[in-house]
Every structure is written in structure tokens, then in C-alpha cells.
Amino acid sequence: MRLSRLSLIAVAALAGTACTTVATAPLAPAAAPFQFDPAALSQHVQVLGSDAFEGRAPNSPAEQKTVAYIVDQFAKAGLHPGGAVVDGRRTWTQPVPLLQSNWAATPHLAVHIGGQQIDLTQGNEIAARAPTNGDKQIAMTDVPMVFVGYGVKAPERGWDDFKGMDLKGKVLVMLVNDPDFEGGEGDFGGKAMTYYGRWTYKYEEGARQGAAGVLVIHETEPASYGWATVKNSNTNTMFDIVRADPKAEHPPVEGWIQRDLAAKLFEASGTTFDAMKAAAKRKDFRPVALKAGFTAHGNADAQVITSQNVVGLLPGTTHPDETVLYTAHWDHLGIGQPDANGDAIYNGALDNATGISQLIEQARAFASEPRTQRSVVFLAVTAEEKGLLGSEYYAANPLYPLGKTVGVLNTDSMGVFGQAKDFSISGTAKLGLLDDLVEEGAKLGRTFTPDRHPETGGFYRSDHFTMAKVGVPAISFKSGGDLVNGGLARGEAIAKDYTAKRYHQPDDEWSPDWDFSGMVDDARLLHALGMRLANGREWPNWSADSEFRAARDKSAGDRR
Known part of the structure; x- marks a missing residue:
């Protein structure tokens, strides 16, 4: 078991063996680190959250436009197609049959x-x-x-x-x-x-x-x-x-x-x-x-329709059958009932164009640096807003073996209000992946704060949950609430205002006033954690008392 003292304090005695660590192989010579660009992050959100993308509903013309945008960005970033195999070659997507x-x-x-x-x-x-x-x-x-x-x-x-x-x-x-x-x-x-x-x-x-x-x-x-x-x-x-x-x-x-x-x-x-x-x-x-x-x-x-998960891949150099998985959902509510202002487009800029923006730029970061020893997969899933369906389908029909999936790093509704002193995850969790995240955050001068509102059931409301149910160590990253500008009071006020006035409403739109410097910090932290996992031999696990531990242990033989 390897639980850092800082993590133990942060999670308040979430006991149990949470990871297995063996010696880490030497890393490849370091290249100049990728610099995450707030303007690039903002641009993706502005595009995907615009009226032209009509709220990104599954099985709509907006889905075709959204999938095409993500595929184009993945390709430009330097990823390989990582989806379903057709005629002996991987494509960019995984078809997801859905009842509509x-x-x-x-x-x-x-x-x-x-x-x-x-x-x-x-x-x-x-x-x-x-x-x-x-x-x-x-x-x-x-x-x-x-x-x-x-x-x-x-x-x-x-x-x-x-x-x-x-x-x-x-x-x-x-x-x-x-x-x-x-x-x-x-x-x-x-x-x-x-x-x-x-x-x-x-x-x-x-x-x-x-x-x-x-x-x-x-x-x-x-x-x-x-x-x-x-x-x-x-x-x-x-x-x-x-x-x-x-x-x-x-x-x-x-x-x-x-x-x-x-x-x-x-x-x-x-x-x-x-x-x-x-x-x-x-x-x-x-x-x-x-x-x-x-x-x-x-x-x-x-009727039964087919939606799409979008999948990009960077094959590992020495352990290509082992994968680190970054995820985010691309969908939102589409066009619905108009609000008091007559706006019927549910843009979903924060939820979750921000997560997809991070996913694209994270892919660009990994592709710009020397290949990692393990493979890194970037998965943009469909129909999260309809019950985590794209990720549930992937969990039941994985493109890469679940037993050799090192961990899942999910991003859903990221912070666009400036830098934060802290960071968090959705809900409470007991797993070694959290300890790794806490340690990497400390190296960047940031502290972990447990979910301040676990009563909202955040752990069950995003795509990491479907992966956890099949045993894969998974977290959904949350941007910090203790903002450099305004502290916790401002962070809580922003969150409350968003929930009341914009969450799943037409007013979830990109704003020129948004400050993406905090997302830059978050992307750096998520990159550091992904690099650690992709260049190491660690197999994080759930704590001994976690409800997901048994499912993970069943696949232990795959990791020998």
C-alpha cells in the first residue's frame, strides 16, 4: 500500500490497500515540456459551445459536426485512430447502438x-x-x-x-x-x-x-x-x-x-x-x-439508432497492451424547450465542451512528447447526459482490455474562472489513483480538497462511474473551488450561480470573460499524472473495503 501522508489527511482515513507498485523503468530523455495554451482551450469551448453546434445532441446533425470536429483535432494533434476495427484497420470511432x-x-x-x-x-x-x-x-x-x-x-x-x-x-x-x-x-x-x-x-x-x-x-x-x-x-x-x-x-x-x-x-x-x-x-x-x-x-x-464514441490512440513503446485512458463526454441536451428569453439551444459550453477541450489539448501534449511506454487512449463518449450511456457501452464492449487499463482520468465541467489553490474529484473515492493525483498536485504547489458537496452524488454522475463498476480505477477530476482571485467564497458563489441559472439550461454558453488559466493548471496536473502512469509499472487499485475492489481483483491475472 502506498498512501501519502498528505493524501491520508485529505481523505480523512479512507483506509485500505489502494495500489501495487513495482520498480519504475528509466524514462526517455525529457523534451521541452508542452505548454498548455489558454487561448487554445477557450477556442475549442467557443466552437463546440456555439449555436452552430446546436447543443450537441446524439443522433442529430450536430453529432455529425461534433464527431467530425473531434476527429479532425485528434488527427491534427498527431493521434492514431483508436476506435473499432473495420477491414483490419482501426477507425476513429466506436459505434454505440442506442434505443431512442x-x-x-x-x-x-x-x-x-x-x-x-x-x-x-x-x-x-x-x-x-x-x-x-x-x-x-x-x-x-x-x-x-x-x-x-x-x-x-x-x-x-x-x-x-x-x-x-x-x-x-x-x-x-x-x-x-x-x-x-x-x-x-x-x-x-x-x-x-x-x-x-x-x-x-x-x-x-x-x-x-x-x-x-x-x-x-x-x-x-x-x-x-x-x-x-x-x-x-x-x-x-x-x-x-x-x-x-x-x-x-x-x-x-x-x-x-x-x-x-x-x-x-x-x-x-x-x-x-x-x-x-x-x-x-x-x-x-x-x-x-x-x-x-x-x-x-x-x-x-x-427506434434503435447508432451514436459514436470518438477514440484516439498513442501506442506505447514497450507495453502497448497496457493503457492509460483519458475520457470526457462530447454530448449535451441539444435543442429543447425555449427559456424565458426564447433561447432553445442548450449549448453545454461548460458541460462539457470544457472537458472535451482539455481532452484535445491533452492529446496534443502527449503527441508532442516522446512516446510513453504504455499506450495512452483518448475517449470522447456519447450520451453521458442520458445516463452515462457511451461509457457504459465502452465498459461492456471495451476496445482495450479492462484488466490492462491502468486507470481512467475523466474531465467533466472544468473551471473557467481563473486559477485555484486546490483541486478535487467528484464524490468520495478510495483508490491509489487518488494518492497519485495528490502527490502530483503537491509537486505543482496545489492541495487536494475532498468533494465539498458529496451529498450531490457526484461520484455517480459522470463517466468514470461506469468504468469503476467494472473494476477499473477511475476518477473524475474537479477544478478547485479555492480560487486565487476571491478564495473559497467566490468559488462557492460561482458554483451556486451556475447550478441555479445555467446547468442544463440554454445559458450554459461560452463567455469572453472566462479565464482559462485555471484549466491550464488542471491540464498540467492531469498530464503529470498520466505521464507517471504511462511511463511506470504501477497498477493502482481500489482500497480493500471499496465496493469496486472485487471486480478489479478478478482481472489480476491479466496484469502479471
């Missing part, structure tokens, strides 16, 4: 309370996703509704919100996040969100319960974003990977409802929102049948 679903027309949605039907407006009281369970028609009238607390079944924690109740054919109403969220302590590790708190898990569990639908109650603080983000992310085109049995993962109806609507449902059932929320925090909670029914009628245009 759109509402053919606005669905009719309603609740029945006290013998009255209350029609709901899509995007206002409710945000119902076009079905991705294979159905092309939703037709349910006055289906019984049941409140199931947080919708969690976690036997390893002694927690079961369902208590054996037969919920087949019912519409389940659930709270977002974990039972610990507000109290800060309990069976789910306190404030930090577990996967049980994510809306993706709640839909999956609803399918396992045989539910007709799952409606997640939105509250801004436990969700970590406002209703505008929910509306914009769930009322447009939906995607999923092509599954053998999609109904095992998705109930017919998936959606969110506003807190006020949930409160009406509870009041009609003789209780209150606060009382139900308090009950749901207890391990002895039992499902509550609501005196309400749910109606949904709509048709979906569902």
Missing part, C-alpha cells in the same frame, strides 16, 4: 384525488420521460399510487423500504437522495450520497418491484439542482443502451413530480409531506397506499 425514444405528442398526465381528475402539465407539475423500456404506447388510467419512502432496498445495510408489499402494477412515489441526507448520519454514511440516492437507482428498483411507474419527488437541496434542470433533462429525447430485457431496468413510466404535487397527494391521504418524509427516514418505515390514482396516456416514437 420521443413522445410523439405531449402525453396526457393526471392524478385522481377525491373522485376528481387533476390534469398535469408536462414540464410544470411533472416531467415524464419518454419510455425506454421498449414500449411504444403508455395507457394507464387511475392506477393506484403508493409512497415508498426513499425507495431503497439495501440488505447489506438492513434497510428495506418495501417490506414485502406487492407493488406490481402500482405507481411508486419516492423521495430523492438517501434517508441520511438531512440528518447527516445513519445507515447510509451520512451526508454523502450513495448510489441508492440516485434517481437512476430508483427507476431500476421500481422495475425490480414490478411497478407501473416511478415518480421521484423533486426538492432542490437533496436533488442538488432546481426544477428547471429536471424539466430540461427529462422532457426531451430519451436514450438507453440496447438491452436484452429493457423492462428489467425500466418501468413503463419514469418521471419527477414537484414537491407541491406530492404534498397534495399526501394531504388527500390524511397526512402531510413533512410527516411522510420523517417516517421515511426510519428503518421501520412501511409503504403507504395513497388515496390517489395516476393516469398516463401517450405514444412514443422509439
Whole structure:
């Protein structure tokens, strides 16, 4: 085990063996270091985040334009094609088959309370996703509704919100996040969100319960974003990977409802929102049948389409079968409902043109320097905004062996507000890759700060998570919040403002006021870590108590 003292302090006793290190081979003679250019980083973001790229939705003309831009930049940087093999030669892309679903027309949605039907407006009281369970028609009238607390079944924690109740054919109403969220302590590790708190898990569990639908109650603080983000992310085109049995993962109806609507449902059932929320925090909670029914009628245009991951490669000199993987997602929400200003293009400049910009310039840096001993792969994935689908497909269909993938360095929504004294990763993690990052950051005069808001579930919200699930050591880098200009107060204010006014909204646009000097520092740090891994013999691992350790250990024989 090799955990630095600085890292131990930073991660507050995240114990467990986290990496295996053997002697490092001598490096090739050093060339003049690549100088990351803030103007180049800004230019990529300005282009990819412009209206001309129409929000970079998968399976759109904007996808073709985006893929062509990334391929062109990878080629100009000096990368080799690293994608699927066609006619004996690697191409620049990995085809990703996806199920695409759109509402053919606005669905009719309603609740029945006290013998009255209350029609709901899509995007206002409710945000119902076009079905991705294979159905092309939703037709349910006055289906019984049941409140199931947080919708969690976690036997390893002694927690079961369902208590054996037969919920087949019912519409389940659930709270977002974990039972610990507000109290800060309990069976789910306190404030930090577990996967049980994510809306993706709640839909999956609803399918396992045989539910007709799952409606997640939105509250801004436990969700970590406002209703505008929910509306914009769930009322447009939906995607999923092509599954053998999609109904095992998705109930017919998936959606969110506003807190006020949930409160009406509870009041009609003789209780209150606060009382139900308090009950749901207890391990002895039992499902509550609501005196309400749910109606949904709509048709979906569902078809299988093919999107693309873009892949560039720099083959290693002595261990080309071992890979260091840099990742970022190229997609955003595309064209959707207009905002108050009439803007319907969800540009996604920060999220995630910044990550792709870093990926391109990182590729240019590696290509300009002597080849590394291990291969370095640069992967721009599709459909992250639809559920981490491009990276999930890669994890299930890897182009390079997962057992010999050294680690994944993901970038998603990077800092464009100047230099920072610190840096972080999304969520909490227990792995040797973090220790390496902390050590390289210290060499550059920067300190590691654990995720200040683990309650947002950041670890489960970006493409490193799908790689972690199959055992590959993976982190998603976060730019620091303790800014040189303005300190932590300014950093927190910027983050709060972005989440409220720009995240998954049309106003996520490039600005000439952005300062890319911080991204330069971040790219330098990520480069140092990648070089260390690509020119070394280290195999980072998860800590002994990590939920991902077993999957990594299964492939240990590949690394002998």
C-alpha cells in the first residue's frame, strides 16, 4: 500500500490497500515540456459551445459536426485512430447502438384525488420521460399510487423500504437522495450520497418491484439542482443502451413530480409531506397506499439508432497492451424547450465542451512528447447526459482490455474562472489513483480538497462511474473551488450561480470573460499524472473495503 501522508489527511482515513507498485523503468530523455495554451482551450469551448453546434445532441446533425470536429483535432494533434476495427484497420470511432425514444405528442398526465381528475402539465407539475423500456404506447388510467419512502432496498445495510408489499402494477412515489441526507448520519454514511440516492437507482428498483411507474419527488437541496434542470433533462429525447430485457431496468413510466404535487397527494391521504418524509427516514418505515390514482396516456416514437464514441490512440513503446485512458463526454441536451428569453439551444459550453477541450489539448501534449511506454487512449463518449450511456457501452464492449487499463482520468465541467489553490474529484473515492493525483498536485504547489458537496452524488454522475463498476480505477477530476482571485467564497458563489441559472439550461454558453488559466493548471496536473502512469509499472487499485475492489481483483491475472 502506498498512501501519502498528505493524501491520508485529505481523505480523512479512507483506509485500505489502494495500489501495487513495482520498480519504475528509466524514462526517455525529457523534451521541452508542452505548454498548455489558454487561448487554445477557450477556442475549442467557443466552437463546440456555439449555436452552430446546436447543443450537441446524439443522433442529430450536430453529432455529425461534433464527431467530425473531434476527429479532425485528434488527427491534427498527431493521434492514431483508436476506435473499432473495420477491414483490419482501426477507425476513429466506436459505434454505440442506442434505443431512442420521443413522445410523439405531449402525453396526457393526471392524478385522481377525491373522485376528481387533476390534469398535469408536462414540464410544470411533472416531467415524464419518454419510455425506454421498449414500449411504444403508455395507457394507464387511475392506477393506484403508493409512497415508498426513499425507495431503497439495501440488505447489506438492513434497510428495506418495501417490506414485502406487492407493488406490481402500482405507481411508486419516492423521495430523492438517501434517508441520511438531512440528518447527516445513519445507515447510509451520512451526508454523502450513495448510489441508492440516485434517481437512476430508483427507476431500476421500481422495475425490480414490478411497478407501473416511478415518480421521484423533486426538492432542490437533496436533488442538488432546481426544477428547471429536471424539466430540461427529462422532457426531451430519451436514450438507453440496447438491452436484452429493457423492462428489467425500466418501468413503463419514469418521471419527477414537484414537491407541491406530492404534498397534495399526501394531504388527500390524511397526512402531510413533512410527516411522510420523517417516517421515511426510519428503518421501520412501511409503504403507504395513497388515496390517489395516476393516469398516463401517450405514444412514443422509439427506434434503435447508432451514436459514436470518438477514440484516439498513442501506442506505447514497450507495453502497448497496457493503457492509460483519458475520457470526457462530447454530448449535451441539444435543442429543447425555449427559456424565458426564447433561447432553445442548450449549448453545454461548460458541460462539457470544457472537458472535451482539455481532452484535445491533452492529446496534443502527449503527441508532442516522446512516446510513453504504455499506450495512452483518448475517449470522447456519447450520451453521458442520458445516463452515462457511451461509457457504459465502452465498459461492456471495451476496445482495450479492462484488466490492462491502468486507470481512467475523466474531465467533466472544468473551471473557467481563473486559477485555484486546490483541486478535487467528484464524490468520495478510495483508490491509489487518488494518492497519485495528490502527490502530483503537491509537486505543482496545489492541495487536494475532498468533494465539498458529496451529498450531490457526484461520484455517480459522470463517466468514470461506469468504468469503476467494472473494476477499473477511475476518477473524475474537479477544478478547485479555492480560487486565487476571491478564495473559497467566490468559488462557492460561482458554483451556486451556475447550478441555479445555467446547468442544463440554454445559458450554459461560452463567455469572453472566462479565464482559462485555471484549466491550464488542471491540464498540467492531469498530464503529470498520466505521464507517471504511462511511463511506470504501477497498477493502482481500489482500497480493500471499496465496493469496486472485487471486480478489479478478478482481472489480476491479466496484469502479471
